[in-house]
Amino acid sequence: MTRSLTARIERYPVRGSFVIARGAKTHVDVVVAEIVDGALRGRGEGTAIYYRGESADTVLAQIERQADAIAAGAARADLLTLMPHGAARNAVDAALWDLEAKASGIPVWQALDLPRPQPMLTAYTISLGEPGAMEVAARAASGHELLKLKLSGEGDLDRVAAVRRGAPDARLIVDANEAWGGQDIERLAHALDKYRVELIEQPVPAGEDHLLDTVNSPIPLCADESCHDRASLGTLIGRYRFINIKLDKAGGLTEAHALVHAARLRGMGLMTGCMLSTSLGIAPAFYIGMQSQFADLDGPLLIEDRDGGMRFQGSDVWPPEPALWG
Structure with a gap:
């Protein structure tokens, strides 16, 4: 079955207030990428880097433009040349990591050759x-x-x-x-x-x-x-x-x-x-x-x-x- 990539924007309220030198936020819009391959689904999330001119809408559009490449089998290494660094590539990269972990049964920490995670x-x-x-x-x-x-x-x-x-x-x-x-x-x-x-x-x-x-x-x-x-x-x-x-x-x-x-x-x-x-x-x-x-x-x-x-x-x-x- 061909892999399929979809994405959506989700909004989450800020608890109380979050204030930095550039201003205050009352909510955050994150973009979730999902890659489905048969019965398996991988997910990843990105938050737009506003000081780089990104928005949730531009991140969503960047992800959606990769649908054909993902369907054709693009891997994580391919994303490094297919997409610029930023929140969109992060979301798709994370979705591929998640999908790979589910398909192989090997958790990400083992794939990275890290010790067993602790708090x-x-x-x-x-x-x-x-x-x-x-x-x-x-x-x-x-x-x-x-x-x-x-x-x-x-x-x-x-x-x-x-x-x-x-x-x-x-x-x-x-x-x-x-x-x-x-x-x-x-x-x-x-x-x-x-x-x-x-x-x-x-x-x-x-x-x-x-x-x-x-x-x-x-x-x-x-x-x-x-x-x-x-x-x-x-x-x-x-x-x-x-x-x-x-x-x-x-x-x-x-x-x-x-x-x-x-x-x-x-x-x-x-x-x-x-x-x-x-x-x-x-x-x-x-x-x-x-x-x-x-x-x-x-x-x-x-x-x-x-x-x-x-x-x-x-x-x-x-x-x-x-x-x-x-």
Whole structure:
């Protein structure tokens, strides 16, 4: 029987509010790709990378254009040339991984030659807000071992100090979301060091990474918006000590797994992140998180997740069940 590819947009409300330097979200639209082969069905999910100009509609259209190629037998390796990196390729790539696991009976973690998955520490996000509000949010998240703070530039030291008051024992990482282009980054990093911040994500706008050439930060800097796939690495060496791998940026687990090895060869540390997404989108990212020093896979906690989602308890996320994916 010929394989068939279909896709659809699904909308999920945000729990409370999700605010970063670029604005607030009340819902997220994800795109689900399904590949059916006889009695087997593989699923994958992608969330549009809005700062790359993607939308759920453009992602859906990109997926639908691959229907003939999938019907003709296109494999995951073929997608690397058939589609650009981004959320559409991620969704189709994940659907193929899921289909292969079901057809072979070999779970994805074994296909990747990884150890048996165990519950994994994930960061929990504190949305951007006034210092007082972020302190309250940090107190409410006191059960989470690792907090990730969304920052915006002006007033960020006060925000971090407030979160530290609210969560005196938590580990902290901060995400500037490209907002520190006009800041004295080295001075700011030294000031943040006393609050035991462990990682600073994307301090400068993507494409302006040269601003970091003279920065001597006591806290490791991590490229997020500046790092997409393996082709991104060349401009990051010497400027960042970590990269944030997101499957929607990389264009799927296949490329992301290759990116892990390429980054390690260059001596770079790894963080695994996510867009706002359901557990179906987080499931394949879990296996990149297993290979990373930091994991930020709390997307399903920030929205009304799909039924049958992944298990989150305390500070940990559990591996996906086969009924969900992989």
